[in-house]
Amino acid sequence: MSSHEPVVVVVDAETPGNVGTIARAMKNFGLSDLKLVDPPPLEPDGEAYGFAGHAREDVLPNAEEITFEEVVSTYHTVGCTAITGEDSRRHRRFPYTTPAELADSLGSVEAKTAIVFGREGRGLYNEEIEQLDQICSIPASDDYSVLNLGQAATIVLYELRELTVEETQLPDRDHERAEEADIERFYDYFAEFLDAQRYNERKREKTQRLMRRLIGRAHPTGREIHTLFGVLRQATDQLDHRRELLERYDEPDPFGDDSEDGSDKTEGDPET
CATH class of the missing domain: 3.40.1280.10 (SPOUT methyltransferase, trefoil knot domain)
Structure with missing residues (x-):
């Protein structure tokens, strides 16, 4: 100044x-x-x-x-x-x-x-x-x-x-990115979420790379990444619980693997 x-x-x-x-x-x-x-x-x-x-x-x-x-x-x-x-x-x-x-x-x-x-x-x-x-x-x-x-x-x-102006009425805008270890844990949780919904293996690697690029650009804070942990953890637990119930009563799995004959390809799928 x-x-x-x-x-x-x-x-x-x-x-x-x-x-x-x-x-x-x-x-x-x-x-x-x-x-x-x-x-x-x-x-x-x-x-x-x-x-x-x-x-x-x-x-x-x-x-x-x-x-x-x-x-x-x-x-x-x-x-x-x-x-x-x-x-x-x-x-x-x-x-x-x-x-x-x-x-x-x-x-x-x-x-x-x-x-x-x-x-x-x-x-x-x-x-x-x-x-x-x-x-x-x-x-x-x-x-x-x-x-x-x-x-x-x-x-x-x-x-x-x-x-x-020494100080304005606006709060501090310094953005503190979450710890890298926590961000890597998020990627692990995302992988578990894909497992729980039996995501198509042929798309999986590209989807995980897309998520890594997205989070890399976003620079989430610690609070934001932990909120995402909670969302993925809860969604994964619910999918696992539902699958256990279906297996117990021998019901078909509506979240089963996509067909392998290419009929799963839909408009807007990443890099397909």
Whole structure:
């Protein structure tokens, strides 16, 4: 995580609601320092505070007015724009990074950084872009690539969350694969299950290999593999018990071996 929390700068916003939306996104993703260049009036009972959610308690009231020149002279600057240069010959807006790439690059930057957003509709002017250090653009549909100012800020700040958020509300997603010995025991149980239902010997090897590939890709947890143990164990015991009853009363086995003349081949059988 970067030692410097990025500052968010909004240049010449036209509507207070977008400033409030950006403040809320900052609160969501662990940022607190909002700078405003030529902002609209932000009344405590107005649209900005209405859109800010809990950011009305700190981020928005603590926002500071600043000039564009002060931003450029004080911070490593990243300008966010929907319009980019198409190649290196148009270097005013080129090269550019996506928000995800920006997070990677800023992770190693030990400098005070400002993420700069422009006006609704018009964005940042070329003469402003020329003074900034980096360009960031959100990949969007070629048919309609311009996002609402609040939406664009939310997307960019979301991608920066690994630099700004120590802990989220989501539980730990670390996935601990079951012990290999337990996974091998599962394959043994599966083999016993095939025995209990007298699975066709000609298909057996391929079916067991298919199951091994499936479990290998799934990376089951210990709890998951033990649940599967229980399912197979119970199914195998029930099949064995039913067969004992049939043998005791000399009844034909409905789960007997498939015929050996090839008539068992059915649509969808693996590798047959």
